Amino acid sequence: MTTANRPAARKLSARLAEQPLSRLAAGLGAIVLAISGFFGGLEPTQVPTTPTAVLDQPIDAGPWRVTIIGSRLLGDLRPLVSLSDEDNHWLVVQLTVEVIADETWTGLDSIVRLSGVDGIESARPEHVVLSRDLTKVRRLHPGMPEKLSLLWEQQGDAVTPLQVELFIAGRTHRLDSLTGRMEWKPEDEPRALLVVPVEDRREQK
Amino acid sequence: MTVTAIAPAPPPVRGWWRRNVWGLLTVLPLLVTAAAIGYADDVTEDYWDSQPRQPISAATNEWAQLGGARIRLVELVAATDLANYAGEPIQLPAGVLSWRAVIEFDAPDQDAVAGCKITLEDRAGRQYGTRPDELDQVRAGYPGCTADSSAGVDLRSYRTEALFVTPVGAEPVAVRITWITKLPIYLRLLR
Amino acid sequence: MNAPVSRHRRPLWRIWRGMGSVALTLLALAIGQAIIAATPDVDRSERPFLKSGPMGAEVDARSFTASVVGVRSSRIIKERGVEHDTQGVWVVVKVKITAGTEPVLINYAALHDGRGRTFLATDRLRQPIADAARTFQPGIAVEGEIAFEVPADTTGLSLRLAESSGARLMDATTDVALPPGPLWLDPQPVTLDPPVVSS
Numbered sequence: 001m002t003t004a005n006r007p008a009a010r011k012l013s014a015r016l017a018e019q020p021l022s023r024l025a026a027g028l029g030a031i032v033l034a035i036s037g038f039f040g041g042l043e044p045t046q047v048p049t050t051p052t053a054v055l056d057q058p059i060d061a062g063p064w065r066v067t068i069i070g071s072r073l074l075g076d077l078r079p080l081v082s083l084s085d086e087d088n089h090w091l092v093v094q095l096t097v098e099v100i101a102d103e104t105w106t107g108l109d110s111i112v113r114l115s116g117v118d119g120i121e122s123a124r125p126e127h128v129v130l131s132r133d134l135t136k137v138r139r140l141h142p143g144m145p146e147k148l149s150l151l152w153e154q155q156g157d158a159v160t161p162l163q164v165e166l167f168i169a170g171r172t173h174r175l176d177s178l179t180g181r182m183e184w185k186p187e188d189e190p191r192a193l194l195v196v197p198v199e200d201r202r203e204q205k
Numbered sequence: 206m207t208v209t210a211i212a213p214a215p216p217p218v219r220g221w222w223r224r225n226v227w228g229l230l231t232v233l234p235l236l237v238t239a240a241a242i243g244y245a246d247d248v249t250e251d252y253w254d255s256q257p258r259q260p261i262s263a264a265t266n267e268w269a270q271l272g273g274a275r276i277r278l279v280e281l282v283a284a285t286d287l288a289n290y291a292g293e294p295i296q297l298p299a300g301v302l303s304w305r306a307v308i309e310f311d312a313p314d315q316d317a318v319a320g321c322k323i324t325l326e327d328r329a330g331r332q333y334g335t336r337p338d339e340l341d342q343v344r345a346g347y348p349g350c351t352a353d354s355s356a357g358v359d360l361r362s363y364r365t366e367a368l369f370v371t372p373v374g375a376e377p378v379a380v381r382i383t384w385i386t387k388l389p390i391y392l393r394l395l396r
Numbered sequence: 397m398n399a400p401v402s403r404h405r406r407p408l409w410r411i412w413r414g415m416g417s418v419a420l421t422l423l424a425l426a427i428g429q430a431i432i433a434a435t436p437d438v439d440r441s442e443r444p445f446l447k448s449g450p451m452g453a454e455v456d457a458r459s460f461t462a463s464v465v466g467v468r469s470s471r472i473i474k475e476r477g478v479e480h481d482t483q484g485v486w487v488v489v490k491v492k493i494t495a496g497t498e499p500v501l502i503n504y505a506a507l508h509d510g511r512g513r514t515f516l517a518t519d520r521l522r523q524p525i526a527d528a529a530r531t532f533q534p535g536i537a538v539e540g541e542i543a544f545e546v547p548a549d550t551t552g553l554s555l556r557l558a559e560s561s562g563a564r565l566m567d568a569t570t571d572v573a574l575p576p577g578p579l580w581l582d583p584q585p586v587t588l589d590p591p592v593v594s595s
Contacts, residue, residue: 013407013408013411014407016407016411017407017408017410017411018407021414024414102511102512102513102514103513103514103515103516104506104514104515104516130520132480132481132482133478133480133481133520135480135520135521137519137520138519139516139518139519141484141515141516141518141545141546141547142513142514142515142547143484143513143547143549143550144482144483144484144545144547146483179438180437180438180439181438181439181442181563182439298592298593298595299593299595300536300593300595301536301593329497330497331496331497331498331534331535332497332498332499332534333499333533333534334499334531334533337499337531337533338530338531338591339533339536339593369533370533370536371533371534371535371536372533372534372535372536374535375534375535
């Protein structure tokens with residue numbers, strides 16, 4: 001078989017064939033990059049913004065579906081839980097949680113995070129209480145949504161909030177690079193942000 | 206028309222061997238070295254060392270030396286006089302026997318004996334733990350290897366008492382004392 | 397007549413040869429991917445060993461044996477005078493457990509249903525033998541109850557017990573099928589029996 005007789009074609013293919021392979025690969029890479037630019041490959045990445053949610057709105061956050069009901073301040077809740085100082089009080093967030101994963105879920109204190117509340121140190125609640133029978137629980141089972149109360153202790157001399165900012169944390173079921181197993185991994189960004197009014201119910205129980 | 210010379214036949218096998226003799230000679234020691242490096246940091250050896258494998262044995266009333274401490278089994282007998290918190294004798298369920306071990310320590314250096322686990326070993330090699338739930342009615346202390354922190358204890362001579370249960374038919378032969386930090390070495394005080 | 401130019405010197409042949417190398421590399425990668433896809437992943441290869449058995453039969457779970465003695469269910473469990481209701485059903489399983497050569501704690505107790513859901517033992521009350529509540533001494537059989545809270549529509553329940561907790565990698569887990577069919581609900585509140593040594 002002889003090469004094409006047309007001089008132009010022979011010149012191009014001959015010249016291509018004479019290039020070192022590395023240069024051919026670089027040229028191909030440049031072409032691929034340019035093509036990807038047409039399909040949005042060169043757009044700047046979007047900084048994700050947390051969507052806002054409202055009360056009574058179900059929020060899917062991976063293994064659980066969360067509906068925030070409300071928030072209130074409560075006083076002495078003994079014998080269920082004890083304050084570390086009798087001048088302190090409890091900030092309570094009430095929510096409904098349904099486990100939509102296929103197994104009993106623990107880690108209930110990682111679902112909701114508080115931020116920027118005076119006199120509260122920890123973003124995570126100190127106690128998780130099942131409203132049905134006022135027991136402290138760690139486990140919630142699939143297929144049975146339950147009303148929970150999350151408790152944070154607030155210092156007595158702190159400014160009592162009229163509203164609080166809550167973050168709903170989500171998890172993704174993905175491969176853990178260390179163990180090689182599929183695990184529910186915490187996400188970097190919260191699934192939702194809510195601003196919830198706080199009722200002061202310290203006089204009642 | 207040019208006539209190309211017919212290339213000579215390839216040299217016989219002997220030539221290949223001769224050309225590669227040094228390479229072949231180094232393959233064997235290289236293989237052995239590679240295997241040795243591969244097995245040098247063997248995880249099985251770490252696992253083996255984390256289990257009780259090397260007993261230091263002593264008969265009843267004979268002192269065993271471990272670190273700076275001396276330990277001996279004073280007695281290992283059936284415990285027949287167990288009483289509950291009200292002082293009443295307790296009734297064990299059918300098929301269950303209870304045993305008492307008294308261990309004596311001579312350990313001025315308490316760090317040498319701290320953090321131990323005491324178990325009863327039977328002839329079949331089974332091990333039984335202290336403070337069994339079957340004896341939760343019994344008024345008994347917390348067996349351990351360090352002296353009770355209350356004042357007036359002579360560190361050269363103090364004792365601990367441990368209660369165990371076994372099924373009927375089990376024959377206790379020794380009391381084992383293990384420290385995670387001392388494994389695979391452990392103490393085996395024979396009855 | 398001149399001898400024809402060697403094929404290997406033609407420019408187009410060199411391009412074909414380069415593409416052939418690329419194709420062979422891609423083929424090797426594809427074969428590698430196929431092998432990875434066909435072999436079990438870590439979750440599968442490190443999964444617990446399920447030990448099945450019918451009700452009443454002793455199942456070997458490596459460091460202990462277990463047999464399911466009975467099952468009760470109810471809408472209310474009473475514990476220390478407090479009644480606990482549920483939107484689902486309480487399932488109380490009575491098991492007989494005998495430790496093997498060393499003292500054993502049951503750190504994993506769950507019901508597995510026909511839909512592939514796993515329900516761990518409830519923590520709304522104090523479990524008498526699950527969640528490491530009781531130590532089992534070798535050779536001494538103990539009967540005790542474990543309480544679970546499950547949705548009312550579950551079917552195909554089986555009892556899964558293990559000494560290790562959580563993922564129970566490559567450890568034994570019992571898998572004893574509970575009686576099939578709808579659970580008969582005790583109209584009276586159920587109270588858990590304390591564990592007893594069984595003769």
